[in-house]
Amino acid sequence: MRTTYRVFAYLIAAAVVVQAMAIAYALAGLGKWIEDDHGVLNKQVLDNEDLHFRGSGGFALHAIDGMMIIPALALLFVIISFFAKVPGGSKRAGTIFGLIVLQVILGFTLHGVPLVAPLHVLNAFIILGVAIMSGQRAAAATSYAPAEATPQPAMG
Amino acid sequence: MTTDNPGSRRRPSWRLVAPIVATLALLTPLAWTWWQSLLPDHYSVMEFGYVDLGGGPPVTHALSPAQGRSVSTLVADPERPADVTYTLTAREQSFHLASGERTDGFTINGNSPGPTLRVRQGDLVEVHLVNASVPDGVTLHWHGVDVPNAEDGVAGVTQDAVPPGKTFTYRFVADHPGTYWYHSHQVSHQQVRKGLFGVLVIEPHRPIRSDGDVVAVSHVYDGKATVNGHTGAARVGASPGGTVRVRIINTDNGSLSAWVSGSSYRVVAVDGYDLNGPTPVSGKAVLVTAGGRVDIEVTMPTDGGGVRVDLGGAAALLIGDGSVAAKPQPTAFVDLLRYGSPTSIGFDPGDADRQFRYSIGRKPGFIDGRPGYWWSVNGHIYPDAPMFMVREGDIVSFHIENHTNAVHPMHLHGHHAVVLRRNGDRATGSPWWIDSLDVAPGDSYDIAFVADNPGIWMDHCHNLPHAAQGLVAHLVYSGIYEPYRVGDRPSGTNQPE
Numbered sequence: 001m002r003t004t005y006r007v008f009a010y011l012i013a014a015a016v017v018v019q020a021m022a023i024a025y026a027l028a029g030l031g032k033w034i035e036d037d038h039g040v041l042n043k044q045v046l047d048n049e050d051l052h053f054r055g056s057g058g059f060a061l062h063a064i065d066g067m068m069i070i071p072a073l074a075l076l077f078v079i080i081s082f083f084a085k086v087p088g089g090s091k092r093a094g095t096i097f098g099l100i101v102l103q104v105i106l107g108f109t110l111h112g113v114p115l116v117a118p119l120h121v122l123n124a125f126i127i128l129g130v131a132i133m134s135g136q137r138a139a140a141a142t143s144y145a146p147a148e149a150t151p152q153p154a155m156g
Numbered sequence: 157m158t159t160d161n162p163g164s165r166r167r168p169s170w171r172l173v174a175p176i177v178a179t180l181a182l183l184t185p186l187a188w189t190w191w192q193s194l195l196p197d198h199y200s201v202m203e204f205g206y207v208d209l210g211g212g213p214p215v216t217h218a219l220s221p222a223q224g225r226s227v228s229t230l231v232a233d234p235e236r237p238a239d240v241t242y243t244l245t246a247r248e249q250s251f252h253l254a255s256g257e258r259t260d261g262f263t264i265n266g267n268s269p270g271p272t273l274r275v276r277q278g279d280l281v282e283v284h285l286v287n288a289s290v291p292d293g294v295t296l297h298w299h300g301v302d303v304p305n306a307e308d309g310v311a312g313v314t315q316d317a318v319p320p321g322k323t324f325t326y327r328f329v330a331d332h333p334g335t336y337w338y339h340s341h342q343v344s345h346q347q348v349r350k351g352l353f354g355v356l357v358i359e360p361h362r363p364i365r366s367d368g369d370v371v372a373v374s375h376v377y378d379g380k381a382t383v384n385g386h387t388g389a390a391r392v393g394a395s396p397g398g399t400v401r402v403r404i405i406n407t408d409n410g411s412l413s414a415w416v417s418g419s420s421y422r423v424v425a426v427d428g429y430d431l432n433g434p435t436p437v438s439g440k441a442v443l444v445t446a447g448g449r450v451d452i453e454v455t456m457p458t459d460g461g462g463v464r465v466d467l468g469g470a471a472a473l474l475i476g477d478g479s480v481a482a483k484p485q486p487t488a489f490v491d492l493l494r495y496g497s498p499t500s501i502g503f504d505p506g507d508a509d510r511q512f513r514y515s516i517g518r519k520p521g522f523i524d525g526r527p528g529y530w531w532s533v534n535g536h537i538y539p540d541a542p543m544f545m546v547r548e549g550d551i552v553s554f555h556i557e558n559h560t561n562a563v564h565p566m567h568l569h570g571h572h573a574v575v576l577r578r579n580g581d582r583a584t585g586s587p588w589w590i591d592s593l594d595v596a597p598g599d600s601y602d603i604a605f606v607a608d609n610p611g612i613w614m615d616h617c618h619n620l621p622h623a624a625q626g627l628v629a630h631l632v633y634s635g636i637y638e639p640y641r642v643g644d645r646p647s648g649t650n651q652p653e
Contacts (some may be wrong), residue, residue, distance in 0.1 A: 047410030112561030
């Protein structure tokens, strides 16, 4: 179960990295669409679900990863932490879950208050750091407690 | 989890109990909320949500045919012959825009936009809708025309969606001259976007003073902004020195800013209702609400120069043969709260019988089992929306508040309301009648109308994906029974949004 805990910690970290890559791809594509293809982005076009340019999938990926996949991973991570018996594991999993809830709120708020966007990025780095630290602490706990080291079957 | 240490024999089971209890404590409320949100396969919009009387006297909330009059009986005079008849055939197909690009979607009589219907004030209009091949079924909603309820074209509320191979006939009197449009109100967030709409112009008894009268219908097809189906610029003729009325129709989900190069302009009508005492505008844009219409009047230069009406920056209508330099989008907008001169609105909104609140927010939760951060009305998410109950003849006011960070173009069916206040500031210009009103983030509006058109009417956001995400409520008249059912299972049944 500790291995499962570690895997989920690193999965969350990886999903955060995917978020940054997706939004960078989308914004680069948007810039090229405007510069090279004379695309016009206004409220009318923004609210049309058919907006396609190379990179526009990055916006969709950022939304799905950020609002569905990462919160689901974080919820499972909290549940796994109850069983994994990593010292301080549930506390860190709960912290990550809380930070992700905050991240979604910041993600919605930044559309109305652009100064929130830097906080959204800062919080992403904090989530990444706590997720990696959780994985490393679980690994350390595993090496100190050989009796618990045998990987348990992953739940679910 | 077993251990060889006999002293800790009871620990393994205890060590599992705590995590299991913690997991259940976390998941049970989620599962319960999810379960509670599941919708039945078919339901009446009258069976969900809660009654809101707006501080007025009690009404009859008709839940059975015995308690009220059916929506299906609220029709135009069946004895009166039609003055003008159209057949509109809806198809799912690949088609060419007027400017040549191919796109996949829906057409009416082979084209999108569908035919522009020009009728005369007072005509009884009869439209035969034929669904040739739209798999989900279609309807036609006469956006902005205050038709009898059974002609309103909302699948599951005022009729059943018309399946492929079937027809439906709409009959209504075109009693108020102005600019309107028609569109499907079945799976509307997809069907409208993909082309199932057209323009309706009701011309007044006395011809309009303008020398020219043109339509500028704005729509984004497959990510491409168009005017009258043309990407880029479309040209219409006009004679030098003449006046031209340009009827701008926003068929998209987001507000559209329009501005004029080569002439000043006057805003002569909004949502089909003429403004009183419109004054010349220059250096300002005018905002057209999603679903809304703005008629402007331009005067052609006498030197043969052209006039350009920009629609959002990606599409434009060029009027006349002459050239004109395109101006960049002005940063200032015409403020309709203060534009034109006041005149009587025909009733006293201070004497309202019912005062409703329509507060738009956002809440995490489930709708029909789907998790999300959903729109809410007065703190409730779909389908737990208020039913705004009125009696015929009531003077009704609404206080609309937007506590989200998205614009909501609020559309009330079957009625025109007059704007009284924005953020507490009283309207000082021409009476500003609307059927579609942009409510910007943080803004509040007070609007009022006379409840003079019995039925069950949608009151929803015309950013149609928002409506599909639950930003929908209903205005319900006392003693009206709902015979139709909404439901998305099996597919092809009534899904108005």
